[in-house]
Amino acid sequence: MMSENKVLNALKKMPPVVFMLIALIILFSVLNPNYFAVNNFRNVFIQCAPLMVLGFAQTLVVLTGGTNLSMNAVVNIVTVLAVFMALKGVPLVLAMVIAVVAAVGIGIFTGVLIAKGHMPAFIATYGVQNVFNALALTITGGASIYYNSDLYHKVYSSSLLFIPAPVCVVIVMFIFTWILLNKSKLGMQIRALGGNREALKLAGVNVVRSEITVYAVAGFLGGIAGLLTLCRVESGQPIVANGWEFQSVAAAILGGSSFKEGKGGVTGTIFGVLLIQIAQNGLNVIGVQAIYQSVLVGSIVLAAIIIDAVVRMRRRD
């Protein structure tokens, strides 16, 4: 009896998105018997690797009470910058490292605008998005740029203990952000920034610095997501990540993170990202035309957010 109750309690604590995810998978497997092929799930995990990492970054920002709409631009510019430098003769690996450093720089710049300039995160990050998207387009002249190397393929197709390399990166980033959030001083500050900024000030914390740090970390994660994307598309793509900035916010919210109270965490975000990715992938598998796909994915995400809100309201009662 006890253990049954425990199971029930554990189920009750799960974010509603988990159940919606299961429902979605069942739906797709009914519509296409081949859906359950192992390969397909492997693909889902590989495909969503960059969005996963962005989702973790976005979760940190959401917990501080903000949104980072420049995450797509960070990914875009990282792919472009790395290829651009490689074309100018910089060794590809070094170019990648520099691109990630640049991503951190963008994060710091964004953080300064928000924390020091007292700009609403939504506006500041939207501005930053536009600036760096435009820069990426300028560098490439509006097209994709290519630098030939087998490094991309090596990274993307190798595996460790049967786990594909991109998924390994996701796991490492998950552990990194989880520890950051739950086992570090910064984590406490992140929850306080969103939950009760005044309390943080009273505790003598330099809130400007901690907020900037959060955006810097988000920039770093954006850089990693950028490298994952680069290895997948094997080119500098100035618009490859457009749309991910909102998808990552949606994933964080679906995963149970809240703007207001510093509530939530990166674990839930995994399910949020999976929901979005599985919706996309499933529509592919059951053969929905591309033009209808985004309508359906959008509707699924919207429905999920509504169901989630309703379930949470009920639970509170």
Place this chain on the structure above:
Amino acid sequence: MGKTILTAKHITKLFPGMKALDDVDFDLQEGEVHILVGENGAGKSTLSKCILGAYQAEEGEIIYQGEPVKFSGTKDALARGIAAVYQENSLVPYLNAAQNIFLNREYRTAAGLLDSKRMEKEAKDLLVSLNCDYINIKKPVKMLSTAEQQMVEIAKALSFKPKIIVFDEPTSSLSDREVESLFEQIHRMKAEGIGIIYVSHRMQEFPLIGDRITVLRDGRKIRTVGINDCTNEELVNMMVGRDVSQVYVRSENPYKEEALRVDNLYDRSGRVQGVSMVVHKGEIVGLAGLVGAGRTETAETIFGIRPMASGEIYVYGKKVQPKNPKQAAKIGIGLVSEDRKTQGLALRQSIAENIEAVSWEKDFPGFFVSGRKVEERALKYKDNLRIMTTSVRKACQYLSGGNQQKVVLGKWLNYDPDILIFDEPTRGIDVGAKMEIYALMDKLATEGKAIIMISSELPEIIGMTDCMYVMHEGRISGKLDRSEYSQERIGQLMMIGQEGE
């Protein structure tokens, strides 16, 4: 009484356009509870903030443990042993008790990660020493009750091993039982030699914990008196600077007509169980009970905020069923809610906009609104209600509690409903403003409004009402007419739901 631990001399603190503190002296001894009283804006908070290092005084000096000090900020004062328990919750909702207590002082392991075990153990020890080991240390504090959160705050203050603790209105959101256990802790701290500065409006609490009282008015110190050297009346006189022998006013009621009848009212969540009551025109009817007895819930059900499960409501003989506040207002019911900051007011909006808030449609049936008319109307209420402000365009968040409450009242007076429900209308406001609100309620009743008054303060509900219903666990446990009032009878009905033998 121990030796003097802190002396503040000739403190003057200037704010733009005003002297918040003017040449104030104050001292605190070891193991003493020194109460600071005064109307809102008298300078209590400013003085305690100067001591806490949040403000730096322009003139005067603070001598702490025998030497003059100048704190650069709260962190500085905290490090030297001056801590505070704030009125507004200063906890982070989704951190647990231990994480909150050690915010920015986290213990870390050799690897640089948080040492949760050690923090949880020390937090547990602190809570045990406060007799609060029932508090779950691993739960986010959001999940704890208000009183438990307050205890966590106190544990946090104590974790700094302070010599002085400033309490700013600590009981304003606690129930009687919780207040009692808070006072127990304060006595314990006293016994350990901690000096306590206690800012409060609640005069009935003073004799229970205080040693000395300092009265401030308009930024000046009026007097410091021993707790037994002065009556409540004298204290009030000192605070408001005028004679207030007549605190409660209640005039004869010339009307007989039945305004509101509630029959066997149930809400859907089981907080209101079969409430029946009658309010006549021109009558002030009390709704007494402990916090959580269902008084607010009853009001909210009548006002259409809470869904009604069964029962009937009649307004002037006509059966009504308000499904939301808008319908309730149309019917002629107004609710001055308990929590003015989140329910009564749009804090960031101006006084004028707040006063107009429920009346837009009534005052401007067409498409256009007139800002000038709204402002004129607001000015009228500013004068009638004596709202202290330089402009009605000012956002409500900058007003003191008493003035905010007056804006909420102005909002309903402007709408002019027949039935008004006042839920804790004087909570957290100073005695001068309280008296103005009492006088206003009396005037409204005399003009023919029917009024329900919910209050946790027995003296005020006894003083202001013509009859009262007492609630206990969602039910009406008794009805008393004014001639039957006694603290004892009301208390029994509140606590045990019936009158004793």
